[in-house]
Amino acid sequence: MQLYLPIADLPVNVFLVLAMGAAVGFVSGMFGIGGGFLMTPLLIFIGITPAVAVASVASHIAASSFSGALSYWRRRAIDPALASVLLCGGVTGTALGVWTFTQLRALGQLDLMIALSYVVLLGTVGSLMFSEGLRALMRTRRGALPPRRTHNWIHGLPLKMRFKRSRIYLSVIPVVVVGIMIGFIGAIMGIGGGFILVPIMIYLLRVPTSTVIGTSMVLTLVTMLFATMLHAVTNHLVDAVLALILMVGGVTGAQFGARAGQKIRGEQLRLLLGLLILSVGVRFAIELVIQPSDLFTIRELGVSG
């Protein structure tokens, strides 16, 4: 069934988009991530312009992280204080990100920057996760204990605050900085940032695993809602029809993914996720290096008269 997407200005097959949403939802449910880093590239590969893909996926991630955040809230697995401090940074970062997005678009370098960000970020995170997963897998094979956690330089920073539910005593500076960073890259790349945020919170900020996913989902939810609003007001690029199809597919797929994820061991899960992230990064790198079929592109700057 063909459906015309009003903002993307493109007819698409509803079932294809629905299936894409469900597939990404399955993966995101399995790994406990938002899935934006998979959804945005998939949309770009089916011919939707990177700008529209980034802006529309923001609302899709908002929907899936809201359903996730609700269930974590019921289980009291969200640290409200930590979430509020993260949000201070997150909202600032999102505003900066959308502003940068608009500037890059006017310069004609937006598509390039989106692709480059994907290569750098996914390449780095993917390889780190993959090698870490590999090491952990070997450790369990040998039956060795995981290395003991120690305090790092971040815990020497001033402006400390007690986060009760997470039972940690931590400076607000790194928390706000992490919020800004996630908000910024989320707005430019159309990702929730959960797959970067969760490792940072666990390994750098030492947030306990009981609250980490729920709290990161709150940050994702608010930054993505804010990004949706800003993209709609400044660039008029949010395709609500596309977003709705993705949401419906995504939230359904996520439920089955979560069930499948419980059957796989943690190390194997990380290894798989690392591999997945890495391959999306490589796909973007190839796209940048091979010669495009057409060196020229046209952009309309608005019809008048």
Next chain:
Amino acid sequence: MIRPLLAFLLVLLLGSAARAERLIVSVSNHRVTVTPNYSGEELVLFGSVEKDATTPPDRTAYDLVVTVMGPHADMVTRRKERTFGIWINTDYRQFLQVPSYLALFANRSFDAITSPEIARRQQIGLNNVLLMQRVGGDFADVVPNDAFRSAFIRLRTQRGLYREDPSAVTFLTPTLFRTGIPLPAEVPIGTYEVEIKLFANGAFIGKTETAFEIVKVGFEQFVATTARQNGLIYGLVTAAMALMTGWMASIVFRKD
């Protein structure tokens, strides 16, 4: 009251007398509605060449060039180059108020109809249509084989938005003609100007104009218009929709 009317009639008479031929044209539909499942259609333009007493008797064969122009817009053409091993947009040209849809039709090849000089002046053929560019601080139309200009025309032609067809106009009788105006699925909405130019023995002897309108209807168009005009409300509704979907999912799939 009577005087200006007489003067007007006189001008009308003199005008038509000076031109010697009159073109009467009409399009099959002056208002094309594009629905969500619109996949392109073809308008038909038909008309006739009316002779009068002052028409030279040796003038029997006519040539016609039909130009259809969609709403005008500014556009940017960018060129990628390999820099540090990757392909980057390096150079660009801005095209100012160029038609978003442009079609040129004739009854035979443009260079058979008239001389290159007149073709240039009357903007006959995609190579001769004026496409204003901003080159640095200057405003000009460049030579037809300019890399950016030809790339621009090539890309628009690929999307079916620019076209020239020197055999599209058919004469049903020596003075009665018709031509089809193909409108692709992604046709821009707005007012379209149609200009019909009449030639005889290579000389330009007159023109007439008509217009039609393309409007989009349906839910999709409503969404697109709202997004552009009420960005804030649109954003709020989309955000609310996201929250609703998420909330509903958490109820439907609740595992307690």
